[in-house]
Amino acid sequence: MPENEPQQFSTHLACRTLMGITLERLPRDGSLGRLRSFAKGADIWRPADRADRIYFLERGQVAVMMGDARGHEVIMKVITVGEPFGELCFCAQEHGLFHTTGRAVVATVALQIRQQDFVNYLQKDREALTAFVFTFCERLSDAERRLEVLTHRDAEGRLGSLLLHLASTPREKGGEVELHVGHEELAQMAAMSRSHVTVTMGKFRRRGLVRYERNCPLVVDTVALKAYLVET
Helix, strand or coil, rough: CCCCCCCCCCHHHHHHHHCCHHHHHHCCCCCEEEEEECCCCEEEEECCCCCCEEEEEEEEEEEEEEEECCCCCCEEEEEEEEEEEEEHHHHHCCCCEEECEEEECCCCEEEEEHHHHHHHHHHHHHHHHHHHHHHHHHHHHHHHHHHHHHCCCCCCHHHHHHHHEEEEEEEECEEEECCCCCCHHHHHHHHHCCHHHHHHHHHHHHHCCEEEECCCCEEEEEHHHHHHHHHH
């Protein structure tokens, strides 16, 4: 994967566009929040930071990560342009903490909104409130899929399930889906070592389940991969 190529880690793309809350639904006259810029690799928040603000991605890409028991960072979600992130501040008690890390994958610009200001906005705009509730539901569904992935103890089951999760978009045609993600990102998403991912992906490639070359997208044959995982 090219160094500055954004990752893709999202699902429900069609229904999110129709119903979820996005940057396009917010007033753009400067009355709600302020734009902030973050360099590639910069932390937007850390686990000990107060969860008192929500963000909407204007430009770039953001990974939301948690630390595992060994201190390794696991990517829980990758945010793409227009999406909200940091929304779990609404689940925190007063003076609650994020307990995650939000990091700019590439140079990033985001709209930062104080929690109370956003609550006031939602109280005045019923459509925005409905869209925000739908976004919570979609994120919960996505989290459940991620938990499914992480419950697989064997490498092929875990990595194969992750690839199918990443590939579950309306863009799928003929069973093949392109993913702009590298082995390092897959390792962080699956809570596996980079070397373990590389070995397992090599097995998948030899069986014709995936195709990838340097500086080219990863192509997943979803039909063949599903069948293989069922058989094994």
